[in-house]
Amino acid sequence: MGLFNVVLHFLVRATSVCFLISLVFIPLSSLAWSELEEELIKKIEWVLPHLDEKSRERIKLRLRLAELYAEKARFVGQKEIDTHGVFQKESNKLRERSLELYRDVLPDLSQSLQGTVLIQMSQLAELNGKVDLAREHLLKASELAVDLAQRGEAFFLLGELLMRHNQLDQAERYLVQALNYEQKNQPLVLYRLAMARASQGKLDQAIEDFTILLSNKHRIVEERIDQGKENRKEERDFFAEVINNFVVILARRGNLNYQDINKFLVLVGKDKWSEFLPFLASEVERLGKWNDLRTIWSYLIDHADALNPDENQLLLAHASLFFVSVVENQKKVAEEKLRFLSQFFSNIDQRACYQSSECRQSHQNIRLALARWLDQEKLNPSFELVSTLSYYCDMWREDEEMQEHWASSLRLQKQHLEASLVMFQLAQKTINEERKESYLLLALEDAEKGSDEGWLFDLRNYYLQYAPLKTEYPKVYYQILKTA
Numbered sequence: 178m179g180l181f182n183v184v185l186h187f188l189v190r191a192t193s194v195c196f197l198i199s200l201v202f203i204p205l206s207s208l209a210w211s212e213l214e215e216e217l218i219k220k221i222e223w224v225l226p227h228l229d230e231k232s233r234e235r236i237k238l239r240l241r242l243a244e245l246y247a248e249k250a251r252f253v254g255q256k257e258i259d260t261h262g263v264f265q266k267e268s269n270k271l272r273e274r275s276l277e278l279y280r281d282v283l284p285d286l287s288q289s290l291q292g293t294v295l296i297q298m299s300q301l302a303e304l305n306g307k308v309d310l311a312r313e314h315l316l317k318a319s320e321l322a323v324d325l326a327q328r329g330e331a332f333f334l335l336g337e338l339l340m341r342h343n344q345l346d347q348a349e350r351y352l353v354q355a356l357n358y359e360q361k362n363q364p365l366v367l368y369r370l371a372m373a374r375a376s377q378g379k380l381d382q383a384i385e386d387f388t389i390l391l392s393n394k395h396r397i398v399e400e401r402i403d404q405g406k407e408n409r410k411e412e413r414d415f416f417a418e419v420i421n422n423f424v425v426i427l428a429r430r431g432n433l434n435y436q437d438i439n440k441f442l443v444l445v446g447k448d449k450w451s452e453f454l455p456f457l458a459s460e461v462e463r464l465g466k467w468n469d470l471r472t473i474w475s476y477l478i479d480h481a482d483a484l485n486p487d488e489n490q491l492l493l494a495h496a497s498l499f500f501v502s503v504v505e506n507q508k509k510v511a512e513e514k515l516r517f518l519s520q521f522f523s524n525i526d527q528r529a530c531y532q533s534s535e536c537r538q539s540h541q542n543i544r545l546a547l548a549r550w551l552d553q554e555k556l557n558p559s560f561e562l563v564s565t566l567s568y569y570c571d572m573w574r575e576d577e578e579m580q581e582h583w584a585s586s587l588r589l590q591k592q593h594l595e596a597s598l599v600m601f602q603l604a605q606k607t608i609n610e611e612r613k614e615s616y617l618l619l620a621l622e623d624a625e626k627g628s629d630e631g632w633l634f635d636l637r638n639y640y641l642q643y644a645p646l647k648t649e650y651p652k653v654y655y656q657i658l659k660t661a
Contacts, residue, residue, distance in 0.1 A: 214249050218242065236285045240294075243278035246271050247301060254304070264304065272301045292318045292327050296334060308342050329358030333366050340373055349373045364390055368419055371426075380430040387423040391416075391444040420445050424453060428460035433469045438476045450484055458497065471501045488525045489535035495521065496539035503546035508561040511550070512568075515543070519568040543569060544579070551582055558586035570599075577603060577612075588623060594632065597623035601636065610645035617644050621653070634660070 221242045228235035250271035257265045279298050283291055299314035315335040322328035332355035339348035352370040356363065371386035394416055427433075427441060438454075445453045454477060461469040474494040477486060486494070495518050502511040522530075530536040547569060554562055566583040570576065580603055587596035597620045604616035617640050624633040637653050644650070 214245060214252070218245050218249070221245070231285070236282055239278050239282045240286070243275045243282065246275035246278065247297065250275060250301070250304075269305050272305050276301050276305075288321050289323045289327070292321045292323065292331065295321070296331065299334065299338070303338060303341075308338070311338055325358045326361060329355050329366075332358060333362070333369070336366075336369060336373070340369065340376075345373050345377045349377070364393075364415070368415075372422065375422075375426045375429075380426055383426050384423075384430065387419065387426070388440075388444060390419060391423065420453065421456075424457050425460055428457060428464060428466070428469070431461065431464070431466045431469050433461070433472050435472070435476055435479075438473060447484075451486070451490065455493070462497075467501045467504055471498060474498050474501075489530055489533040489539075492518070492521065492525070492530065493535040493539045493542075496542045500542045500546040503550050506553075508559055511546070512561040512565045515565045515568040518543070519571050522572045540573060544573075544576075547579065547582075551586075554586075556589065558589055560590075563587060563590060563592075574606075577607065584619070584623075591626075593623040594627035594629050597621075597627060597632070597636070601639075614644055614646040614648060618649060621649075630660075 221238050225235060225238055225242070228238070250268045253271060254264050254268035257263070257268055276298055279294055279301075283294060286294060295314045295318035299311040299318070302308075302314060303311040312335065315331050315338065319328050319331035319335070322331060332351045336348045336350075336352035336355055339345070339351065349370065352366060352373055355366045356370065367386055367390050371383045371390070374380075374386065375383035423444075427437075438457075441457065442450050442454070454473060458470055458473045461473065474497045477484060477494045478491065478498075481491065495514060499511055499514040499518065502514055547566065550562055550565070551558075563583070563586045566579065566586060570580050570583050573579070580599055584596045584599040584603075587593075587599065600616045600620035600623060604613050604620060607613050607616065617636075621633075621636055621640060624636050627633070634657070637657050640653050641647075641650065641657070
């Protein structure tokens with residue numbers, strides 16, 4: 178019996194070696210990844226029970242098997258997400274099997290490798306919804322770290338874990354510790370720290386972090402290139418994300434002055450002001466911070482010599498200031514601003530302007546502001562509103578709807594002759610027969626209430642000759658005969 182056991186042990190060891198060799202030489206081209214993975218898992222599971230408990234081969238194979246189950250869980254989990262939107266039981270079981278194998282082999286690993294494995298175990302535990310367990314693994318990894326880099330990585334991952342699960346104050350604490358140890362990825366650590374603080378409402382501290390990060394942007398990029406990390410697109414994408422979030426947080430804090438804006442432009446690059454200053458303006462506008470919006474666009478206008486904006490960018494700045502004055506009910510300021518814009522608009526290349534995004538945005542801002550103003554003064558339009566509408570209609574003469582509003586406002590102010598002239602101009606421009614008929618009849622109605630008999634006579638004759646539908650022909654003809 179003893180001899181039989183010796184022979185069996187020899188055969189198993191020899192077989193395991195053969196299998197280990199076969200694992201290396203499975204032809205990758207003939208198997209899909211999932212098939213290769215399944216083959217490896219089956220062979221290692223078969224070999225393991227035949228190896229000594231503490232043998233080096235068994236430890237290495239269990240570690241490799243844990244990695245394979247983790248990778249299979251990732252592969253299966255991705256399919257589950259694509260199909261169901263959430264992880265299902267199969268990937269959860271695979272992660273549990275991987276965790277079980279890692280736990281068993283962990284005491285037999287070197288201290289350095291234990292830290293690496295604990296980080297992997299943390300990720301698996303979190304994916305299975307065991308956040309507290311994931312945290313324990315990372316804390317243990319930080320304790321077992323053999324150098325500052327490994328400890329810094331553990332603290333950083335711990336901070337990210339807690340951020341993902343909205344434990345922001347604790348996340349901040351660990352990210353601060355990570356900064357003391359982590360040297361390789363300090364920019365990323367600092368960025369996450371800024372976001373953790375911003376999420377807690379610590380906006381001034383977050384802005385300080387962003388300022389440090391962006392102040393060292395060029396040095397960081399150069400160092401990474403020196404280290405052989407020459408993927409400049411990756412660096413550009415990282416700093417683009419940083420700047421975008423910096424803009425959002427700066428807008429949230431608000432209370433901007435010229436010094437803040439100047440510092441902001443220095444950080445993002447003054448040569449890129451045309452990209453980031455409008456972005457900052459759009460954020461403060463979205464938040465309804467009108468004082469900040471006024472500050473931003475006034476800064477551009479006041480620093481036009483240094484920033485050298487083109488005509489369309491200046492048009493957008495003035496249009497935005499008009500919008501703010503309407504929102505804040507500063508009627509006289511709004512009227513004066515649009516009068517200035519009308520003069521400005523007449524002196525630029527309007528055809529080129531219509532093709533620019535800034536011009537379209539200017540038009541939209543002005544129109545939205547006027548619509549808001551009209552809604553406030555539906556039944557009793559102010560002199561400033563009527564005057565402002567005249568400037569708008571002089572700038573965008575193709576906007577029939579606003580010209581109708583202008584005529585209606587003039588009518589409510591009992592400026593019937595002016596309203597009649599506006600409606601007549603609309604009738605001449607439109608090619609729609611029903612609208613042309615309607616505009617001419619409204620022009621006649623206003624002219625009848627006006628005081629210019631000569632204009633009324635001419636308008637009636639025009640209607641008889643050119644009205645497309647002539648729905649009121651007998652009535653108008655009779656009125657001409659009556660006054661002849």
